[in-house]
Amino acid sequence: MKDILPSIQNRFSAKSFLDKEIAGDILDRILEAGRLAPSAKNRQPWRFVVVRDLQQRQKIAHAAYNEPWLIQAPVHVAICSTNIDYKTPNGQLAYPIDLSFAASFMVLQAVHEGLACSINTTFDETEVRELLTVPYGMRIVLLLILGYSDDKPKERDRLPKGRIVSYEHW
Numbered sequence: 001m002k003d004i005l006p007s008i009q010n011r012f013s014a015k016s017f018l019d020k021e022i023a024g025d026i027l028d029r030i031l032e033a034g035r036l037a038p039s040a041k042n043r044q045p046w047r048f049v050v051v052r053d054l055q056q057r058q059k060i061a062h063a064a065y066n067e068p069w070l071i072q073a074p075v076h077v078a079i080c081s082t083n084i085d086y087k088t089p090n091g092q093l094a095y096p097i098d099l100s101f102a103a104s105f106m107v108l109q110a111v112h113e114g115l116a117c118s119i120n121t122t123f124d125e126t127e128v129r130e131l132l133t134v135p136y137g138m139r140i141v142l143l144l145i146l147g148y149s150d151d152k153p154k155e156r157d158r159l160p161k162g163r164i165v166s167y168e169h170w
């Protein structure tokens, strides 16, 4: 029951990746974790575009201002929306929330499998859209960069619980 917390504690944003492939079954389980994520009204407004081809990854890295770890990592997953209009009953756009759940589940499965990852939103969306033939109007919410890494988790720079949690009242 308590097994998930170590994966959460072990997750960090990797800034370098080893030259090591990700086995197909591991990648499948990561994608399955995303597939099973919850979404508003269960609309599942996502498409996960997996990029393993070196040339494509190099082009994505170029669109992401040539961050070196993007070129090193063997797999990029573009977390894309398939609907950008739907709002939750309390008036919020659903897709960023839905896609964040899917990405979070994938990240945790990746860490659980011994992988490292980084989340990237610093990229030219138009350039990546063209590369991956993402339809006009759909958003590439983030790039999930996956691979093995020798990087070590940094000290967690997080607000203390007393600042972010309250009970019964704000």
Ligand SMILES: Cc1cc2nc3c(=O)[nH]c(=O)nc-3n(C[C@H](O)[C@H](O)[C@H](O)COP(=O)(O)O)c2cc1C
Pocket (backbone or CB within 6 Å): 011, 012, 013, 014, 119, 120, 121, 122, 123, 142, 154
């Ligand atoms: C929505 C989102 C967007 C992010 N975009 C980037 C990014 O473009 N480039 C980057 O280096 N890190 C990016 N990050 C990683 C954060 O900077 C990182 O999670 C944060 O500094 C905490 O560090 P940690 O992940 O090592 O715990 C992003 C994270 C999130 C959740």
